[in-house]
Amino acid sequence: MPADFNETEPGTDPEIVKRAKQLSEQLQIAPQPREASSEAVAKLESEFDRQVEYFATLQAKLDEARRILQALQNDGALLSSTAASGTA
Secondary structure, three states: OOOOOOOOOOOOOHHHHHHHHHHHHHHHHOOOOOOOOHHHHHHHHHHHHHHHHHHHHHHHHHHHHHHHHHHHHHHHHHHHHHHHHOOO
8 A cells, every 4th residue: 555545535445444454463463484485495596596697707798798899999990090091
């Protein structure tokens, strides 16, 4: 619900408000699982491993991109100097 929700507004259905309060109370008193779901744990571990792999290879990818960029700039400078001198 939005922070500015007002349950006393005329358009608010009192039965829905009553049911929402009941559900809220049930959630607050319901016992929480002692252990995390093995499926949830596996999913979190998998995502963590994926992020570690991404960041572990990030520097190598950046270095490669810089090398390619430098090579392209060198090729562009060579082409410009060749075109300016009139030789092909």
